[in-house]
Amino acid sequence: MAKWQQQRSFWTWGYRSDEPSEADRRNMARVISERFGRAVTPPPIPKLADIQLRTSRVEVPDGLTGWVSADHGERVLHTHGGHVLELLAALRGEFPNPPDAVAHPRTDEELEATLAWCDAGNYVAIPYGGATSVVGGVGVPEECSAAVTIDMDHFHRVLEIDDVSRAARIQAGVLGPDLEDTLRGRGLTLRHFPQSFPWSTVGGWVATRSGGHYATNHTHIDDFVENIRMLSPVGWWTSRRLPGSGAGPSPDRMVMGSEGILGIITECWLRLQKRPIYRATAGVVFDDWARAAEATRQVVQAKLWPANLRLLDPVEAAASGGLNGEQALLIIGFESADIPQDVFIREAVAIARDAGGEIDEDAIRVDDGSGKATGREGAVGAWRQSFIGVNAGLTNGLGLLADTFETAITWDRWLEFDAHVRERVGVVLEEVMGKGARLSCRFTHVYPDGPAPYYSFNGPAAIGSEAEQWQTIKAAATDAVIEAGGTVTHHHAVGRMHRSGYERQRPAPFAEALRAMKKSLDPNGILNPGVLIDP
Ligand SMILES: Cc1cc2nc3c(=O)[nH]c(=O)nc-3n(C[C@H](O)[C@H](O)[C@H](O)COP(=O)(O)OP(=O)(O)OC[C@H]3O[C@@H](n4cnc5c(N)ncnc54)[C@H](O)[C@@H]3O)c2cc1C
16 A cells, blocks of 8 residues: 555544544534533544454455455555545444455556456456545445455556646546645646545546636636546556547546546546746625625626635635625635736626625735735635635534535526525424524536535534434435536535436436446446446
8 A cells, every 4th residue: 555545544534644633622522512502522533453344255366465455454444435424434433334355556457457356256346546535436335245445546656747738647546735746846737626635636536527626717627638548347448638629529528527437547648737826816795695696607707717716605704704694705816827917806806896795905915926915815814724724524423414515507597596405405404403503605616607506514413313314414405406407416426425316417318328338348337336327
């Protein structure tokens, strides 16, 4: 196993160094106890060695033991992804469904041998990147004779950088920070920063069509893919590296978002950019949520392409921007490698002001390329700290149930959509969690034709019945989003948790075509059964 994997926490999505301290957990328990008016104490963290696992159901052949093992610690670490329920089970020492073995192939040949072994034995094969999936993408299906997790951590190199075309050939197991460290020396960046950036991989991003934190323009991994190399049980799939092509349906688009059901991505060429040096930010405050959304629409339709155009509703603006709980906050940010951004931020702020927003002149912050910004940080700085400081597992097991759901909808339906989702989910939240529940919304991405709203909910957990609580709320959220015409996921992927919504939104003939494609690439159906399509 690669070094970074050895440092991972088995009960949060991050590294052991990201785990909250006992003091942090006690403090958070106090905050939650006060909020819900009932005492909670942090449960003990189980010891790795004490975790009981089912006996492995596979015998690793001699030829594969150099990179495949049924080691206890490996199986524990590879049991779950990053969803709250998975992490809660891990914290309680519950690992009922671990993989039977874990492979860390180091070469194409070792990967081929691993997949051939799984195919011959009819073992489920689970492609595995950083395990930050929040939709059950790396879990073992309940019904299978055996499962082998294929961890791509040794495919961790940037193989080539083409400075002329500005692109790099990158292996699937490269982690976000390692990639950026390599590119920094050449003055380049992928400029793709999902919030899980420190722990997730290039292969995981492509497999799930991840969304970076920039709100407009090039922000999805889809925007950067020039080609993909993938191994499926029937052989290699390598697309031609091109800046664009009109030659029929795109092979890359078939792989992007395939979530490991068609093959294992080993590398891809991704488009790069120069590192930005000019920056400008502003936080515009609105007394009215609808007017704030209207301002957002006008800014994005002005085609100024801000890097950030993140609208926080009053609940979120209070929690992460320090506002009064009645005002919405529109965070506008621009950046460029080549052009000062002063003029763009002022144009965007003028549009937002005309639409009813308020901002002091000295709260427009501009960096002219010198690295020294002028202007106050204010609410935008507070929001940035809370965004970067996402804390792995801090509230886990402390009697608070929290999750998110994200979607997208066109502007003409936005207000009605939001009202429907809040009403439908709000009723169920109160039924399940009582008056202490909270529902909030922000736009993570904004398109000229519509926003991508990201809803968060939290409230008192019924300790021991969190899974049932979550299922009731999640079902209501999925129904609300699908009924009102949205998508079941904007960037968290489908996995197993969003499959019911995905089945309701995709055209039936498309589902048949997807099944046929899986059958032709993976005739025995060993790759990630239950993800995206019903096995
Ligand atoms: C705190 C947190 C914040 C997050 N923020 C964001 C965000 O801002 N934007 C966003 O889009 N997502 C976000 N996510 C979700 C998650 O990080 C993304 O889905 C990410 O792309 C997964 O990458 P990974 O390397 O961790 O993949 P994994 O979790 O290991 O795998 C995800 C899926 O891809 C498959 N897969 C992985 N590697 C390969 C491969 N080489 N070949 C084929 N299939 C493969 C797996 O089988 C699985 O189905 C967040 C998750 C967490 C926990």
